[in-house]
Amino acid sequence: MSSHDSHDTHKAHGHDQQNHGPHHVTSSATFLKILIVLLILTAITVITSRFDFGSANLLIAMLIAAVKATLVISIFMHLRWDTPINKIAFLCSFLFLSLLFLFTLADQATRSMDGANERTRAPVDKEWQHPSTLEKPQ
Amino acid sequence: MSHDHGIVVPAPGAGFLPHTVAHHFDSPTQEFQSAKLGFWLFLATEILLFGGLFAAYFFFHQVYPETFRLGGQQLSWKLGALNTTVLLISSWTMAMGVRSAQTSQKRKLLIYCGLTLLGAAIFMVVKIIEYKAKFDHGFLPVFGGTDYDQATHQLSWFKDYHNVMVGVQNPSLFFSIYFTMTAIHGVHVLVGAGLIIWIMVGAAKGRFHANYFLPVDLVGLYWHLVDLIWIFLFPLLYLVP
Amino acid sequence: MTTNAPAMGVATGSHDTVKKNYLEISKGFWSWAGTLDHKRIGIMYLIGVSLALLAGGVFAMLVRLHLWKSTGVLFDNATYNQIFTLHGVFMVFIFIIPAIPGSLGNMVLPLMLGAKDVALPRLNLLSFYLWLSGTCLALYAIVAGGFDTGWTFYAPYSIYTNQAVVSVGLGIFLLGFSSIFTGLNFIVTTHKLRAPGLTWFRMPLFVWAIYATAILQVLATPVLGITVLLVAFERLYHIGIFDPRLGGDPVLFEHFFWFYSHPAVYIMVLPAFGIISDLISVHSRKPLFGYKLIAFSSIAIAMISFLVWGHHMFTSGQSSYAMFAFSFLTFFVGIPTAIKEFSWVATVWKGSIALNSPMLYTLSFLIIFAIGGLTGVILGALNVDIHLHDTYFVVAHFHYVMMGSIALAFFAGVHHWWPKMFGVMYSEFYAKIACALIFVGFNATFIPQFIMGSRGMPRRYATYVPEFEGFHQASTIGALVIGTGVALMVGNLVLSIFTGKKAMQNEWGGVTLEWLSPTPPPLENFYEQPIVTTEVYDYTTLDLRTTQTPCS
Ligand SMILES: [Cu+2]
Numbered sequence: 001m002s003s004h005d006s007h008d009t010h011k012a013h014g015h016d017q018q019n020h021g022p023h024h025v026t027s028s029a030t031f032l033k034i035l036i037v038l039l040i041l042t043a044i045t046v047i048t049s050r051f052d053f054g055s056a057n058l059l060i061a062m063l064i065a066a067v068k069a070t071l072v073i074s075i076f077m078h079l080r081w082d083t084p085i086n087k088i089a090f091l092c093s094f095l096f097l098s099l100l101f102l103f104t105l106a107d108q109a110t111r112s113m114d115g116a117n118e119r120t121r122a123p124v125d126k127e128w129q130h131p132s133t134l135e136k137p138q
Numbered sequence: 139m140s141h142d143h144g145i146v147v148p149a150p151g152a153g154f155l156p157h158t159v160a161h162h163f164d165s166p167t168q169e170f171q172s173a174k175l176g177f178w179l180f181l182a183t184e185i186l187l188f189g190g191l192f193a194a195y196f197f198f199h200q201v202y203p204e205t206f207r208l209g210g211q212q213l214s215w216k217l218g219a220l221n222t223t224v225l226l227i228s229s230w231t232m233a234m235g236v237r238s239a240q241t242s243q244k245r246k247l248l249i250y251c252g253l254t255l256l257g258a259a260i261f262m263v264v265k266i267i268e269y270k271a272k273f274d275h276g277f278l279p280v281f282g283g284t285d286y287d288q289a290t291h292q293l294s295w296f297k298d299y300h301n302v303m304v305g306v307q308n309p310s311l312f313f314s315i316y317f318t319m320t321a322i323h324g325v326h327v328l329v330g331a332g333l334i335i336w337i338m339v340g341a342a343k344g345r346f347h348a349n350y351f352l353p354v355d356l357v358g359l360y361w362h363l364v365d366l367i368w369i370f371l372f373p374l375l376y377l378v379p
Numbered sequence: 380m381t382t383n384a385p386a387m388g389v390a391t392g393s394h395d396t397v398k399k400n401y402l403e404i405s406k407g408f409w410s411w412a413g414t415l416d417h418k419r420i421g422i423m424y425l426i427g428v429s430l431a432l433l434a435g436g437v438f439a440m441l442v443r444l445h446l447w448k449s450t451g452v453l454f455d456n457a458t459y460n461q462i463f464t465l466h467g468v469f470m471v472f473i474f475i476i477p478a479i480p481g482s483l484g485n486m487v488l489p490l491m492l493g494a495k496d497v498a499l500p501r502l503n504l505l506s507f508y509l510w511l512s513g514t515c516l517a518l519y520a521i522v523a524g525g526f527d528t529g530w531t532f533y534a535p536y537s538i539y540t541n542q543a544v545v546s547v548g549l550g551i552f553l554l555g556f557s558s559i560f561t562g563l564n565f566i567v568t569t570h571k572l573r574a575p576g577l578t579w580f581r582m583p584l585f586v587w588a589i590y591a592t593a594i595l596q597v598l599a600t601p602v603l604g605i606t607v608l609l610v611a612f613e614r615l616y617h618i619g620i621f622d623p624r625l626g627g628d629p630v631l632f633e634h635f636f637w638f639y640s641h642p643a644v645y646i647m648v649l650p651a652f653g654i655i656s657d658l659i660s661v662h663s664r665k666p667l668f669g670y671k672l673i674a675f676s677s678i679a680i681a682m683i684s685f686l687v688w689g690h691h692m693f694t695s696g697q698s699s700y701a702m703f704a705f706s707f708l709t710f711f712v713g714i715p716t717a718i719k720e721f722s723w724v725a726t727v728w729k730g731s732i733a734l735n736s737p738m739l740y741t742l743s744f745l746i747i748f749a750i751g752g753l754t755g756v757i758l759g760a761l762n763v764d765i766h767l768h769d770t771y772f773v774v775a776h777f778h779y780v781m782m783g784s785i786a787l788a789f790f791a792g793v794h795h796w797w798p799k800m801f802g803v804m805y806s807e808f809y810a811k812i813a814c815a816l817i818f819v820g821f822n823a824t825f826i827p828q829f830i831m832g833s834r835g836m837p838r839r840y841a842t843y844v845p846e847f848e849g850f851h852q853a854s855t856i857g858a859l860v861i862g863t864g865v866a867l868m869v870g871n872l873v874l875s876i877f878t879g880k881k882a883m884q885n886e887w888g889g890v891t892l893e894w895l896s897p898t899p900p901p902l903e904n905f906y907e908q909p910i911v912t913t914e915v916y917d918y919t920t921l922d923l924r925t926t927q928t929p930c931s
Contacts, residue, residue, distance in 0.1 A: 046215065058199075065370050099686065104634045104635075108197055111697065130304055131297055176498065176563055193634075194609075197631055202626065293617050
């Protein structure tokens with residue numbers, strides 16, 4: 001089915017695409033700038049963790065991590081310049097992951113509100129104890 | 139079925155090899171984009187695979203915040219930060235490596251891949267040092283024995299020799315999550331290192347150049363994913379909020 | 380659909396190697412075991428999943444025979460637990476999930492798209508071998524002491540039980556990645572290898588269904604992978620995440636498990652929908668009523684299926700608020716599903732119906748799926764489910780969907796594409812008898828189970844109160860009838876390879892691209908790249924001569 005003349009046209013076409021088509025070559029300067037920003041953000045993560053913002057600490061840490069992740073994904077992984085379908089394919093995973101987080105954590109957070117946890121929790125005959133509180137064998 | 143009528147992508151010059159497009163593709167672009175989409179989808183599955191672990195982390199962080207705070211303090215944030223820096227830099231060298239392949243710079247490609255590999259090695263060595271320290275504190279499963287005693291409800295692996303995790307509920311859980319997450323991540327680092335070696339072998343032969351750099355691109359994406367996951371692991375485990 | 384391709388089988392001027400069909404082009408063990416051809420991989424899957432179906436069927440028969448008397452007939456209780464677990468694991472993970480995508484999807488999808496192969500043939504072969512390795516691990520687990528957790532592997536029992544859960548867990552991890560790679564491959568193939576002119580809304584609905592399935596395979600299965608891995612770690616290292624003795628939470632296991640396993644129901648059933656959509660059009664000789672609605676409803680089902688997993692956990696101790704949300708969201712699944720059912724019925728209406736064996740299976744599907752789907756809505760209601768949870772009502776409901784709908788659609792598809800795959804026709808007479816036996820036997824098996832379940836007969840019990848004996852015996856007799864029907868069907872199909880008469884080039888008069896390639900197809904599927912110029916299911920373009928020309 002693939003006759004030889006059709007190959008020649010494909011070859012010329014494909015060549016053209018390879019040279020100025022979908023492949024984005026990022027400049028070294030951009031990569032270096034992104035690396036420096038990433039390292040600075042890592043330092044900021046460490047510094048903010050030294051202060052106590054209460055429950056906001058988790059949020060701040062995750063926001064900074066999200067910014068770093070965005071930089072890695074869009075620049076280092078070239079997703080910014082990639083095709084729409086590749087963007088959808090990858091970013092979908094975060095969407096569906098958020099569903100797993102949402103329902104699982106919402107269940108945990110609301111369990112004690114209705115007493116369901118106490119009502120239905122399987123009885124544990126003996127709770128876990130720290131090793132130091134037990135007499136050592138021998 | 140390698141057919142003799144596959145389309146050939148020529149080498150850009152001396153020292154490089156041409157690439158033959160698989161028989162069922164009509165053009166090199168089609169081949170490139172198919173592999174690329176397939177690989178992005180594979181990376182999506184990796185995100186969801188790790189996602190389960192992150193969900194477990196957030197779940198138990200919600201239940202036992204004190205355990206996680208105290209547990210996080212037992213880890214060395216300095217070593218964690220060092221590893222974060224190493225991995226970020228290796229991510230940069232990998233990006234530069236892909237760039238070198240795109241611009242047909244064989245020597246640079248080999249150097250950047252070598253540097254990335256060095257980053258992977260440093261990361262793993264630091265990891266081993268960390269694991270060793272946890273083992274000495276009596277926190278490490280596997281080597282410390284993995285039995286569970288029905289009578290005393292004791293885990294043989296969780297010893298806590300220095301009694302630092304006293305006064306919190308179920309401290310073994312934090313270390314379980316720490317080891318599970320970092321071990322699975324570590325396996326990915328090792329796989330990534332193997333793939334980079336494979337790329338270096340091909341690069342030395344001149345297989346990758348401006349007209350064909352698909353495998354370098356894909357391995358690069360994989361390595362960035364390893365970095366990506368660590369970006370979240372570092373603050374969650376070492377700087378527990 | 381018309382194309383610029385010459386009528387099949389009459390291509391001229393090609394080399395002999397191109398003209399040889401995929402079955403004849405090379406011989407020997409390695410030409411199959413190492414093949415990258417999607418059609419041969421499809422055949423290998425077909426053989427593999429059929430053997431898994433037979434194994435799962437044997438386990439099912441053992442369960443049914445054991446339950447002939449209220450005291451149990453064949454096994455002690457522990458062995459009974461292992462037997463029903465084997466039935467579940469083989470049927471769900473080794474048969475149903477890979478069955479339609481692996482065999483028929485591999486075989487037909489690239490043909491329908493006018494492609495030479497799937498986009499990533501090596502990955503395709505890898506997924507077959509992952510399936511094989513996973514199956515071998517499950518078989519090994521039987522030898523290594525068996526497993527008795529049920530196919531759901533619920534913690535904490537799966538952590539405490541003294542059986543080969545780790546091997547079977549790792550087996551399921553491999554089976555999961557087999558499924559992921561199959562789905563990934565089909566997504567890429569559908570995006571990148573469509574023939575010129577084959578726009579998204581000219582694709583056959585089987586392709587749409589497999590595409591929607593693939594989304595689920597890629598996005599849901601990794602969570603199952605990490606879940607079984609964690610169970611394995613739990614057993615090997617006592618990490619305690621799912622172990623309440625160590626502060627872990629078994630309900631978290633259920634969240635993880637059902638995050639995959641509810642979408643998995645659609646991984647199983649969406650390909651069946653695809654087969655039914657295509658077959659109903661071909662055998663009613665009518666374009667599908669509501670083509671776009673069916674296409675979009677597949678995607679809608681795939682998306683909604685990620686929002687409802689908690690309806691399996693109404694008695695597990697999750698929060699009442701979560702239960703309310705999950706129950707509410709569950710009802711939305713009914714909408715796209717009903718759209719499909721009504722569209723199929725509307726397609727049959729006033730069609731020129733050919734009552735051949737694929738169509739008989741299809742019509743059986745329509746009846747059984749209506750019952751299976753509607754009892755699902757009943758179970759989705761929170762208050763009703765509390766009563767029916769873990770009873771035979773649930774068992775009957777999901778068998779109406781799994782066995783009665785999906786397996787029947789699989790049989791329909793196999794009968795429909797059999798002449799395409801092998802170039803031979805089975806005996807229609809015996810095929811119809813087999814279909815009738817399966818349909819009657821199926822209802823005889825599971826209608827009593829609905830009644831028992833609504834009266835409180837719990838599932839998975841090795842013994843039961845004597846008042847249910849009559850129902851159980853009716854159910855067992857029904858199962859024997861199904862077994863006879865399946866044996867007849869398999870015998871009829873296998874025999875046709877050796878003694879069947881030659882099939883026509885286009886046995887059923889289909890107009891999707893797979894019928895425009897020669898029968899059986901050559902290695903690269905088409906002699907020339909097909910170009911699509913007409914809408915899908917346009918039967919005015921059918922070249923009637925091709926339905927009367929025997930295949931080469
Ligand atoms: Cu469900």
